[in-house]
Amino acid sequence: MWAFIHKLGSPRWFYGISAKIQPWFWAAAVLLLVVGSLWGLVFAPADYQQGNSFRIIYVHVPAALLAQSIFIAMAVSGLVFMVWKIKVADMAATVMAPFGAVMTFIALFSGAVWGVPTWGTWWMWDARLTSMLILLFLYLGIIALRGAFARRDSGSRAASVLTMVGIINIPIIKYSVDWWYTLHQPASFTLTSRPTMPTQMWLPLVIMLLGFYCFFIAITLMRTRSEILRREASKRWVQELLTDPMLSTATKKAH
Amino acid sequence: MTAVKATLLRDLTLLLRRRGDILNPLVFFALVITLFPMAISPNPELLAMIAPGLLWVAALLAALLSLDSLFRSDYDDGSLEQLLLAPHSLAALSLAKVVVHWLLTGLPLALIAPLLGIMLSLPSGSYAALTLSLALGSASLSLIGAIGAALTVGLARGGVLLSLLVLPLTIPILIFGAGAVQAAIVGSGVAAHLAILGALLAASLMLAPWAIAASLRISING
Numbered sequence: 001m002w003a004f005i006h007k008l009g010s011p012r013w014f015y016g017i018s019a020k021i022q023p024w025f026w027a028a029a030v031l032l033l034v035v036g037s038l039w040g041l042v043f044a045p046a047d048y049q050q051g052n053s054f055r056i057i058y059v060h061v062p063a064a065l066l067a068q069s070i071f072i073a074m075a076v077s078g079l080v081f082m083v084w085k086i087k088v089a090d091m092a093a094t095v096m097a098p099f100g101a102v103m104t105f106i107a108l109f110s111g112a113v114w115g116v117p118t119w120g121t122w123w124m125w126d127a128r129l130t131s132m133l134i135l136l137f138l139y140l141g142i143i144a145l146r147g148a149f150a151r152r153d154s155g156s157r158a159a160s161v162l163t164m165v166g167i168i169n170i171p172i173i174k175y176s177v178d179w180w181y182t183l184h185q186p187a188s189f190t191l192t193s194r195p196t197m198p199t200q201m202w203l204p205l206v207i208m209l210l211g212f213y214c215f216f217i218a219i220t221l222m223r224t225r226s227e228i229l230r231r232e233a234s235k236r237w238v239q240e241l242l243t244d245p246m247l248s249t250a251t252k253k254a255h
Numbered sequence: 256m257t258a259v260k261a262t263l264l265r266d267l268t269l270l271l272r273r274r275g276d277i278l279n280p281l282v283f284f285a286l287v288i289t290l291f292p293m294a295i296s297p298n299p300e301l302l303a304m305i306a307p308g309l310l311w312v313a314a315l316l317a318a319l320l321s322l323d324s325l326f327r328s329d330y331d332d333g334s335l336e337q338l339l340l341a342p343h344s345l346a347a348l349s350l351a352k353v354v355v356h357w358l359l360t361g362l363p364l365a366l367i368a369p370l371l372g373i374m375l376s377l378p379s380g381s382y383a384a385l386t387l388s389l390a391l392g393s394a395s396l397s398l399i400g401a402i403g404a405a406l407t408v409g410l411a412r413g414g415v416l417l418s419l420l421v422l423p424l425t426i427p428i429l430i431f432g433a434g435a436v437q438a439a440i441v442g443s444g445v446a447a448h449l450a451i452l453g454a455l456l457a458a459s460l461m462l463a464p465w466a467i468a469a470s471l472r473i474s475i476n477g
Contacts, residue, residue: 169424
């Protein structure tokens, strides 16, 4: 177990293993997203109350969940980086931040679009919406702080501390709909109880959720790989990799 | 313990000798409050309605303004490095610095807030809640803000970044602080809001010193 974790911490080993698992996640993501969006947007029955506008749920809920999961993943990576000095964890946290910010924005934007037909307004200073907006600001703050340091290592550690401090916002988002009874509806379904939605409606949602998560894993692996190449550019194994005969013939062919 | 006391006394003396640093946030607070009646409307009823929020937001910004200098001069003259090298808990020493910051920024802001409340025709009976909530809330603000100040002290232009980092984290304090004043105006229970502010303060007292210490180490080594 420990040997595995130590190997995972080596950028070179991670670069190799991620090349093998990456295609599977890409394939799963494409398959799930295509099936889920077709099912959700075309075949699922319309809601008895909201009509077709409820279909925004298939983008809104996965994006909102992912936005929070990415923040938690970044905080865990930050902790791993601070405690065990594992560089790959920090590279992953670096590439996750912009993606998390985009997901938060998508959740907010799709929520606003959804708000018009159901609540009759684009924006409401509702507890859930406001705490998601704060999450977006936190993402932007982390990205800005990381970029502000001249030395990359200091920027990484500062961003890790800020992520770990900012994690207090996640429970606030999670429970805001239960603590303050406002416009936003409470969670539609949980892991522990039977969904209140008909199967025809929630099954595509589960597929979309899995698809979003697979997409997130795939893109994080891909971007972490390029981050490894960028940061380890002076290392011998990277230079050997880039001057690989197979690779150079491939580039020659491309020219 | 003696080291903590020494840090407390040193910082108090240093700040008391630079009176401007203490007065500036208070003047800023009064100035911002003056802007609102001019920008919105001098109508007393309208002002009374929005006064709790205005007072809290302005106090928050004033406290934020003073945060940038919390570690700045110590960083510039190298005494921050001495603190790091001292054989005492850095968390305890930074807590002492935050206490001084609160004593000379948060507490005065809380004390002059009722005066500005009168100018905004804040309904009577809510002044005690205003002062208490600001005193409690600004203590958490100092603690949370100090994390941001410690993270940005090594940067040449950390001021704007500091507000970007700290403001999102202060929103719960703002909600319950302004909520306490609103509750006092309406006549419902103030105690619940003040209790939550106290709980926030207890949590930040417990966790923030460690985050401040870790952030200072990052800034010094960077």
